[in-house]
Amino acid sequence: MKIIPFVLLLFLVFAPNAYSQDISGSWRWYEEEDKSLEIYLVKADSTFQERFDFVGTHCGVYQNGNRMDCAVEDYSIFIKQQSENSYSGKIKSAYSLTEFEIRLTYLESEKKILWEVTKKGEGQYYFPMKAFLE
Template sequence: MKQTLPYLFLLFFVSGFSQQSQDLSGKWFWKSPNGQNTMELQLTYENQNRINGTHCVVFNKEGKTDCRNNEVGTFSINLVKIAKGIYDGTIESAVSLSSGKIRLQYIESEKTIRFYLKEVPPGEFYIPKEAFLIQ
């Protein structure tokens, strides 16, 4: 019995780490079914409950762009963890400089992120209402 206890503790400890949320840091990509529109998100963790990032959306094959990925030290995406694999926050349009509300949800079975624009920013913007991004 005394030898079993350390093994049970080790098994519990290792399984706890394996159940952590997917690491969402890095580049995530989406392309519309017709190939006319693309989106790229660059995400980094501020801490285990907050994610910051930048975005670049291109509509109509470079006819209209909404990009904030080239300004060092600035973030257009700010997210807070609300549940395992689900983050709510804002995205700031580089076109209108206004913010909309978004949700990112990691879908484990598909290894994708569901991007959902919950509240459209006022003014002109080029951000899809919904997109499924891959790394």
């Protein structure tokens, strides 16, 4: 009978961390020299923690720097972990000031993130619809 409380305690300690994967840091995508995207993610602090697991900034550059969509002073990316290696949320374009829905899939064996825009916002933007970030 003493093993049941011990197993319950282990479950309570480790269950909240089942999906506590850390994808913090800089992730980049380059297509030739004409296009690029860099995102920087951090774990959400108490300001965002109830709604999001990670927040971040982005900088998309197209046409050799003639078109830029960069939000480096304010958070523009807000994501929540849905399951192991899978995140969804939104990005606010700094160019058009509209929101897009995104999905990020962490490819653990390759140490890459699959970036996908799942719902386009209005206006112009300068980041890829789908790309592998390293």
